[in-house]
Amino acid sequence: MADDASPKPSPLAVPAGASGHPSRHTYTSSGHLGSLLGGLHDLRRNGVLGMFAGGLREAQQTEIPVHGVTYLAVSKLLDFIYTSDIELDLDNVQEVLFAATLVQLEDVIGFCCDFLYYCLDESNILEVHKLANMFGLKQLEAKVHSYILRNIQTLSRAEVYRQLPEEEVLRVLSSEELEVLSEKEVYEAALHYHYSPEQVETDQVCLQDNLRMLEAVRFCLMEKPVLQRFYSKLVDPCPLKESVAWALRYHDQELLQPVLQGPLTQPRSNYRCILAFGGMHASSSAPDTEAAKGSLFQVFHPGWGEWRKLPAAQAPHMSNQGVAVLNNFVYLVGGDKNTGSFSAETCCWRYDPRHNRWCSIKPLRRQHADHCVCVLGEHIYAVGGRDYSHEMDSVERYDPHTDTWEYVAPLKRKVYAHAGAVLDGKMYVTCGRRRSAYLRETYSFDPATECWEACSDGPVERAWHGAATLNGRLYVIGGTNDEHCLSHLYIHFQPSNGDRLCADVDCDDPPLCLSRTVLQVACFNPAYDSWSLVSPLPVGHGEPGVAVLDGRLYVLGGLSHDRGDRGNRTRYVNVYDPEADRWEAGTPFEGHVSGLAACVLPLPLAVLGQARGWPHRCAPKRAFWEEEVDDDDMHNSGYSSED
Template sequence: MYAANTSHCNGVLHKLNLLREREELTDVVLEVEGRSFPCHRAVLAAFTLYFRGMFTSGYAEAKQETINIQDVSGVAMATILDYLYTGVLHAEPDQVQAVMSAARLLQVDFVARQAAEYMKDHLDVSNCADVLMYADMQGDSDLVKASNRYMASRFNQVALQPSFLQLSLPLLQSLLDRDDLMTSSEDDVVQAALRWIKSDQEERMQHLPALSKSFRHSFISPKQLAEIETKCLPTDSKVTYSKSTDQRLGHVRTEMQIFLQEDFLGHDSQQCAPCFDPSTGELYRINMPKNLDSFSVTATVDHELYLAGGILAKKDNILPGMTFRQRKFYQFNHLLNTWEPRCEMISPRVRCGLVYLKGFIYAIGGDSAKESAERYDPSCDEWTPIPAIPQSMSSELCVVTLDDSIYVISKEGCYCFSTTENKWRKIADMIQPPLHPQAITYQGCIYCIDCDKDWGDPVQALQTCIEMYNPANGEWKQSGNGKSYVFDTATLVKHGGTLYIFTVQIIDDHRNIVLRKKSVVYVNQYHKETESWLNVTDKDSLVFPSNLMKWLGSGNTGNRTDCLVARLIPQCLGKRTLVEDLVAEMFPDEEEENNDSSDSSGSGISDDSDSEDNLLYQEDSDEDNSHEDGQSGSDEEDV
């Protein structure tokens, strides 16, 4: 006979812990910082090499009823004993280092590893230097490496922290030698080192020659070099610089386009967004937060990315018809390709208008009342409320910035918020009130298109036009001489000093036994001098790869796609991926269909269009389609 009682092990631990709590059959007392911990020798010896060696050796402690434990805090000992008797580890954040130190001393490997992993996962600007010094003292090379990398990723902010000034010379040198310091200039590196010296100038000035070997001379400004030369150095000392001619990683950024499709995180395999480098034609991935969907993203003038709100991506956990808005707010870490939590918003929001303007980030609408607004200050990581929109926005809104003002566009009307006067005012409504507006600013005007017309009404669908708002006269007018557009998805993109609009139309291919949907993409470029949208005929100058268009057309009909432009670091975006692989991963159900494509050799660009307004990308199909191109938009600072 053979039988296994799966609850036996947990039951034994539970009963042993009850005996400990009642102090029954305990045969040793651990004294730690004046606290007494009655325990069982057998339990301690079974789970830690430290106590096994103590109790099975000839040491005096083997027979003592009370044992004093040095170099361990009482809280840490209580935490470790609770783990030994229950299998559950729980420690407050401010006790993690103490618990890790105790676990390493007592040789409780699991606890030590978990504490180290916790510190890796919770590194931030305020604690990373302290963690680095602690990890170096403990000899934990993995934690040292993680701390160093995080400090490099936020170097400018970390260098302003008091703990940065406590770094030892070797740790500071190791940091300043890194190629991946995220700084805007080499002067930042020099100034950080000089700040470290100034904090204890009498003692540390002698280290300037050693630190200067980390400075990359080719990239230091003449003014900064002159300041270094004025420093009073010890006798027989001189400043020598690094021989490296490589720029720091933070100095090398490329303007890239991040494409975000509404509900694109609904696919379990999809936790990233395609990121396109027009200068090379390469596609990359930018990781996105897990378990969030329908969020908003914006970029600052110095290309920091922030993400706000959203709903849980796992919709199985949400009751039908219910939407749970989130207060979450994140900042993108360019080096680590991750999103780091920041101060949560005051109100939960989903698809709010998120924009950056003159040092602040604004979150507008998307709350339960769809009218509140708030402002975020990155310098102090704090949100404060601002006046609410005068009109509740029951439908979707889009938000753009122009000069000192923020513009809100919706079916209920258009409003302008003056950041200097801190108040809203009503402006002219669009000619055709939009259900799902997308907008972008260009040369002092706002361009907007409605991406959610009533597709069951062919007359209304054919009347979808791009409208332009001119703040100078406070009027909307139809752009492109009032030309109308038909599409399933449309997106406005600003690139190379001009505007583009690409539209995706989903068509049915009836040539196959199995009905297959095709994505047909049209692209036009805006010419302001003639107030027209013309097709792009030069393939080589086109800024959108055809296979990226396939991804844009792979979602559900009518899904909104936004394009955010920011300067990113391609090397930090992870493995470069072929567009076809990215599409296959995001939409696995289409992979077999895509592999059967009859057209796999070219870009799919059709050059035989007779219309000056149309440029056609046609995926997996050679059929001729006559279609008037449209343009939908997203402000480059608003997703």
């Protein structure tokens, strides 16, 4: 029997007129009936049966009081046990939560946590936080924490903010998931824990005091002029002065910033995005002249459902660049300079997402195009390629501590148009071309021994493809070859018009085999040095960008030879789910593009706020797989680094 005299908790506070809060909600457990029998079986445990054995008081009682639980709460739980439904409202949720915790009805506990979360605001956050701690409800604690992260600006100006536990507030202000547009907002939120908003606004704060919340402020994320003005106002003795001075030194050592990383230099972001740099655009489909000039790059977040353009000063514009991510900085290394004809480059750049800013770093010792770039430890490797005069076996390694490149152990043989990725601390280089031959070779590099070792050959020759690692496997995707060109003895282009095929089988001009798209996707298991084939690509992707986001593999744009021509740039994006071994169409680009350099990076809200959607075109769009190739795209199709 429930103790009806138990004190009833006061109803949860919700401000009047708060229409966004559900005052009552009915929850249903779809899995409850299936687990009921197992729950009854658990009641047969010795501890429960022993209560009713001979010699114990409960064995002689017709009613057994359960103290501290109200009649209403027990009635709600019994209704749920028999019907799988429970109705919660602001008056009963705390009673039900206490009773459900006592008897460990996990479904009801979860429903109570959900209801409390949807009622959560600054008027009751302290009460809900205490409930979570009282009952040890980790899921409710996490929801309260998430609420504070998302509403720090408004919540930090409320009186209840200063009543929250100090450790919880410090954990929030130290989080990379804190949703702020600038670090100045974090600084103000830190001060608001120690002073009222009025005191902060009128500068009635004493920075000479040891204000603990200021430990969470990432001064390095502030712009340098802001820091300089702030530093000039600090008066000794001030515990904050050294932190600001260190942040100024960080800004002064721009090239060393990637190796000066720590908890207070990481960008605040929970938004991991795909970034796509450079590439060659078909002239008629280039969605924005800025893209062709390189003053912006493209960004995709799954929540958007579209690609957006992000302007950035001094952004390089090339194609087939090597791309690497080191300590949340992007490096673009070498590539093709797209100015009328292809020219291999030594230039290298670095992108800082914290401030949406580019800078140049030390150039390569030698020009590299059609190469691959990987990160091993704290170094970046540029592997093989060509300079359009010579194929290369050379490997250069970049040290961000010294901003220098040096030669390390070369490849066993020369190769270009290959792809590389890192798996289990080793770098793998796959396929490519040597002279006119397409390859299926695979080599691995161990930085501990600085030696290259041959691995099993892949299942198909290919070049100008992509590679990525996912779930302990190496995937090789897309590319082209001439393996299935059966009529190559007679196919060549007219000397007078390089865009038209010669149909004369008796012509004495040298034959030319047309490239073909490789749809097979190969998967390498390093534990067994073995390859297998997974679900093939639905369309061709030569010279694609490749990125891994949220456990899925994205293949971006590229050249397609599916129609038997010299290759057309595409706007396709295809996404691979390794669990289901299935490809699905992703969000396509606005324009047709090949030779993108792609990577995944967390972008701060302030930077994401600068991303703009492409202007809508007046003409209705076809599904991208139904598009016809226009004349301009055909004209530009042969202009790629593919031979």
